[in-house]
Amino acid sequence: MAVALPNLPVERVRRRERAAGSGAPDDRPLVIVERQGAALRIVALDAAAEAAGARPGLPLTEARAIRPDLRAVPADAAADHAMLTAVADWCDRYTPLVALDPPHGLLLDVAGCAHFFGGEAAMAQDVAQALARQGLTARVSVAGGAGVARALAWFTPGGVATPEEERARLAALPVAALGPAEAVRTGLARAGLTTLGQLAARGRGELAARFGFGLVAALDQAFGRVDPPISPRRPAPARMIERRFPEPVLTQDAVVAACRALAGALAGRLEAAGEGVTRVEAAFFRADGKVSRISVATGRPTRDPDMLLRLLRERLDALADPIDPGFGFDLVRLSALAVEPLAPEAVSLDPGAAEEGAVAELVDRLAARHGRRRVLRFLAGDVHRPEGEARARPAQAMSTGGGRSAARAASWPAPSVAEPPRRPLRLFADPEPIEVLAEVPDGPPIRFLWRRVAHAVARAEGPERIALEWWRRDPGALTRDYFRVEDAEGARFWLYRDGLYVCEAEHPRWFLHGLFG
Known part of the structure; x- marks a missing residue:
């Protein structure tokens, strides 16, 4: 099923004005204009403007010379696309396989769906009438292929045709139904080819040699010889x-x-x-x-x-x-x-x-209630660096029901109640630099300055040496020596020296990575 919305830009503006409800409606003839080169030209118009003599492609100045009270609104392709998307959402009630056919059309795969609405003819009529109640003019056509349905919807009153009727209707359509480029359309007119029937009577090789293979491909789609699949906006539910x-x-x-x-x-x-x-x-x-x-x-x-x-x-x-x-x-x-x-x-x-x-x-x-990405669980990472050891992932993706997720969840070491924790439960987002005084260059600190506060170390344990995995290449990643220290007031810290003395750094820097308790 193809749904053509030829007056979508004009009807979108009318709907917006009715929704705003500001004062009496403006009944002046309405045209949608777009700048093309140095002039504003009409790209869409309502019935009143058409009756006054305006037409698509006419410069706005010439149209106003014919009808001075003509009302012009700038074209808005983004708003038209949003409107088309909203109509496509509404068409999901007929079939879940709905595709956009820009700029102002839709394609619906209604195979196996029409009998729910009383048949193809009743379904097409229901779509057209329902859209008319929403203030949209629609021509609906049902055919055996997407290209056939599209051509009939845009260049005929629509409806449902048998395979025999489809070919007769297609043969009478103008070559504009194929959407050729202006140069190709001019060449066809000079050759006396004005309808699809006349094109179909010519040889494929002749048409491809003179007007390009694109014209032949479009002709094959229009006559249903090639039927590309419809790409729906949403995947079909199971x-x-x-x-x-x-x-x-x-x-x-x-x-x-x-x-x-x-x-x-x-x-x-x-x-x-x-x-x-x-x-x-x-x-x-x-x-x-x-x-x-x-x-x-x-x-x-x-x-x-x-x-x-x-x-x-x-x-x-x-x-x-x-x-x-x-x-x-x-x-x-x-x-x-x-x-x-x-x-x-x-x-x-x-x-x-x-x-x-x-x-x-x-x-x-x-x-x-809160969103999948706001309910997290920590996953054990197979890395040595502490900041990468725990990775937050959506908890729903790590169900403990079994399988790979359960195996990963079980990879956390069991906590021991007999020994103090080797590492803090929470680490700083970024290790904070500290100034350290040590008895020997590669020994534990005896005093350090953190956030302008000096701490005298009463006890120290370490080092716990952590290096980058051998298969990872990072010239800036140095070996770390971690120490658990306790100051004279009983506060406990987890800090490290970044780089081996002399081997990796002449003067290794120190960082505080977390707090115990």
């Missing part, structure tokens, strides 16, 4: 279930009840397929065309509908800008964006297993 309302619903209780029913139905489909979901998206389609989406993720595959509903409610409650029902939601959809195999497993009687499940559920709820 599982999807939706509920349509005969009348738009306005209350959050009705929306939550719909999500509860959809979660139960989705869980049934996942169970039948032996799968569990790890990412779910809920989409709320408003009657006026706006679409709101929220998504939640889980650390482990699940198909528990109660858990999915809790996560969705957490996400809804945490929104800084709550979802506005506007004129009401007429469609709610629940999509499984990512699934994994989930085989039935025996219920463990080990209390530790239940505790792990409760922790994983807590992580999921916190991530749904």
Whole structure:
């Protein structure tokens, strides 16, 4: 299905002015202008301006000579693209495979979807009428290929055609339906080739030799000989279930009840397929065309509908800008964006297993409320340097349910209660330089100055020598000798000498890396 929105720039401006609601509407003829060379030229216009004699490509000065009260608005390609994207979001209600066809068109893969709307003709009519209620003029065409549908939508009234009718309609279309360059279009006109039927009657080699292979490729797409795949804006969900309302619903209780029913139905489909979901998206389609989406993720595959509903409610409650029902939601959809195999497993009687499940559920709820990247867990890094030994990663990506993540989590050394900690629990973001006095150059410090405060060392333990891994090449990375020291007042510090004396540095520098307790 191809959806052509020929008046999108003009209708976007009209919609913006109606939404602003400032005073009486401006009914003067409207044109959209863009600077081309040294002149402002018309790129889009409404019916009143067209009736007055304006046309695309006409300089604005000439158009105002015809109609002095003409109203001109500068073109805004970014706003037009945003409007087209919003229409594409709304079209997701018909199929999840929606692609943009810039500058003012859409392509929908409706294979297997039309019967839900009473057939292809009824579906095309529903799309056109629904967009008309939103103030958008749309020509909708359904054909066997994307190129055929696009050409029919832009250069015919649209509709659905049989394969035989498609070829007859295409043959009567002008060569502009292929979108050729101006030089190619002029050359075709001089050769007397004005319709696609006339082009199709010529040999491919002849056309390619005279007008380039691009024209032949466009002709093949228009006639459906080559049908490039549609690249949808969003990946198709693995599982999807939706509920349509005969009348738009306005209350959050009705929306939550719909999500509860959809979660139960989705869980049934996942169970039948032996799968569990790890990412779910809920989409709320408003009657006026706006679409709101929220998504939640889980650390482990699940198909528990109660858990999915809790996560969705957490996400809804945490929104800084709550979802506005506007004129009401007429469609709610629940999509499984990512699934994994989930085989039935025996219920463990080990209390530790239940505790792990409760922790994983807590992580999921916190991530749904605060964001996946704000709920972190430290992963043991296979490096020698202390600052790289622990890496913060999203906790959901490190579920303790088993596998590689569990193995990494188990690689942390078990703490000993009989001995004091070898390293501080928290390190400075950057080691802080200190001034040190030592009895011998490569010995422990006896006195150091940190943040303008002098500390006399009462006890010292070390060194603990830490060097860069042998396979890493970094000329600036020196060997470190770490010391655990305690000053006369009982405060304990973790500091190091950066570089071996004489071997790596003539005068090694000292740094404080963390505090104990």
